[in-house]
Amino acid sequence: MSGTRKDLAESDDSQCDSGIESLRSLRSLPESGPETPSAPKENAESERAYSAYASASLAEPLPLPGVSEPEYSGPRSPLPHAGPLSAQQLEALTYISEDGDTLVHLAVIHEAPAMLLCCLALLPQEVLDIQNNLYQTALHLAVHLDQPSTVRALVLKGASRTLQDRHGDTALHVACQRQHLACARCLLEGRPEPGRGPAHPLDLQLQNWQGLACLHIATLQRNQPLMELLLQNGADIDAQEGTSGKTALHLAVETQERGLVQFLLQAGAQVDARMLNGCTPLHLAAGRGLGSISYTLCQAGADALLLNVEDETPQDLAEDPLTLLPFDDLKISGKPLLCAD
Structure with missing residues (x-):
C-alpha cells in the first residue's frame, strides 16, 4: 500500500x-x-x-x-x-x-x-x-x-x-x-x-495559476490524441495563455514538433495569432532557426513581414531571411514557391 x-x-x-x-x-x-x-x-x-x-x-x-x-x-x-x-x-x-x-x-x-x-x-x-x-x-x-x-x-x-x-x-x-x-x-x-x-x-478555457488552459498543457506534453479530444469537446484552439499570450500554435512551435504544428493548422489554428508582445508563431520559429517549421507556417499563409512591439519582422529574426521570401514568379498550384531547408 x-x-x-x-x-x-x-x-x-x-x-x-x-x-x-x-x-x-x-x-x-x-x-x-x-x-x-x-x-x-x-x-x-x-x-x-x-x-x-x-x-x-x-x-x-x-x-x-x-x-x-x-x-x-x-x-x-x-x-x-x-x-x-x-x-x-x-x-x-x-x-x-x-x-x-x-x-x-x-x-x-x-x-x-x-x-x-x-x-x-x-x-x-x-x-x-x-x-x-x-x-x-x-x-x-x-x-x-x-x-x-x-x-x-x-x-x-x-x-x-x-x-x-x-x-x-x-x-x-x-x-x-x-x-x-x-x-x-x-x-x-x-x-x-x-x-x-x-x-x-x-469550461475548457479555465486557466490554472500558471495561466494555462488544458489545451496548452496537452500541447506542451506533445500529446496529440489529448489535444484532439479537447478540441472535439469545445476547447478554443486560439485561446491565449495568461502570462505572455501564447496560443497552442505558439507552444507547438516551442516544442519543435512539426507534426503538432501541422495538426493545429489543419484544425483551424490562426497562423498569425499574436502574443502580448506582437510575436506570431513565425517570429518564434524564425528566431529559433526552425527552418522546416517556418516553411510549414509560410505554406499555411503566415505573414513574414508582420511587426512585433520591437518593430521586428520574422524576416529580421531569421538566420537566412531568404528562407522566408516568396518568389512571385514561381508558383505551384497557384501558391508562391518558398525556399526551404
Missing part, C-alpha cells in the same frame, strides 16, 4: 498529500459507526483502523456505469441501502483526517472500491467535494492515480469537475499533465445523475 503513495510522491511530491499515515487515526472513529461492507465483526477495533485497505473483500473492481454485462464480468459490490443516517453514523462517514482527507479520499488512495461505493451511496453530494489540505478533491486523486472507473463513478454522483487545487488545476488539468487520456475522456463525456449536479459542459 505504501507503493501507491510512493508512486504519487515520486511523480509529484508537491501535488498529493500524505494522508496515508492518517489512517492510523481512524481508530478514533465513533464506536457506533457503520462497518465496512463484508468486514468481519470480530476484532472490530483493529478492523476499523484498516477499513480502507488490507481487506480481500475490498479488492473488487469498481463497476463501470453504463457498461453492459458482457463487457464487464467482474464481481460487483451491491450498493447499500441509502436510508437515513444517525448523527453518529454521519459523523463517522464524514470523518476528516489531519491531512484533510475524508473517507472518500482514502478509499481512492487505497483503491478500495467497496468503501468508495458505500460512501457514494450514503454520503451527501457536498461531502464528495471536500478539499484536503492541498485543496484536492477525491476526483483530483482519482485522476492522479489513473483510475478512470473511479472518475466515472464520482462524476456520475455529481462530484465537481471545476474545483481547483492549490496550483489552480482542475481534475482535467491534472489529466492533461499526467497524460491520462481515459480519465480525461470520463471527465469530458461523463454526465451526473439527474439532480446530482450541473450537466453543462466544462
Whole structure:
C-alpha cells in the first residue's frame, strides 16, 4: 500500500498529500459507526483502523456505469441501502483526517472500491467535494492515480469537475499533465445523475495559476490524441495563455514538433495569432532557426513581414531571411514557391 503513495510522491511530491499515515487515526472513529461492507465483526477495533485497505473483500473492481454485462464480468459490490443516517453514523462517514482527507479520499488512495461505493451511496453530494489540505478533491486523486472507473463513478454522483487545487488545476488539468487520456475522456463525456449536479459542459478555457488552459498543457506534453479530444469537446484552439499570450500554435512551435504544428493548422489554428508582445508563431520559429517549421507556417499563409512591439519582422529574426521570401514568379498550384531547408 505504501507503493501507491510512493508512486504519487515520486511523480509529484508537491501535488498529493500524505494522508496515508492518517489512517492510523481512524481508530478514533465513533464506536457506533457503520462497518465496512463484508468486514468481519470480530476484532472490530483493529478492523476499523484498516477499513480502507488490507481487506480481500475490498479488492473488487469498481463497476463501470453504463457498461453492459458482457463487457464487464467482474464481481460487483451491491450498493447499500441509502436510508437515513444517525448523527453518529454521519459523523463517522464524514470523518476528516489531519491531512484533510475524508473517507472518500482514502478509499481512492487505497483503491478500495467497496468503501468508495458505500460512501457514494450514503454520503451527501457536498461531502464528495471536500478539499484536503492541498485543496484536492477525491476526483483530483482519482485522476492522479489513473483510475478512470473511479472518475466515472464520482462524476456520475455529481462530484465537481471545476474545483481547483492549490496550483489552480482542475481534475482535467491534472489529466492533461499526467497524460491520462481515459480519465480525461470520463471527465469530458461523463454526465451526473439527474439532480446530482450541473450537466453543462466544462469550461475548457479555465486557466490554472500558471495561466494555462488544458489545451496548452496537452500541447506542451506533445500529446496529440489529448489535444484532439479537447478540441472535439469545445476547447478554443486560439485561446491565449495568461502570462505572455501564447496560443497552442505558439507552444507547438516551442516544442519543435512539426507534426503538432501541422495538426493545429489543419484544425483551424490562426497562423498569425499574436502574443502580448506582437510575436506570431513565425517570429518564434524564425528566431529559433526552425527552418522546416517556418516553411510549414509560410505554406499555411503566415505573414513574414508582420511587426512585433520591437518593430521586428520574422524576416529580421531569421538566420537566412531568404528562407522566408516568396518568389512571385514561381508558383505551384497557384501558391508562391518558398525556399526551404
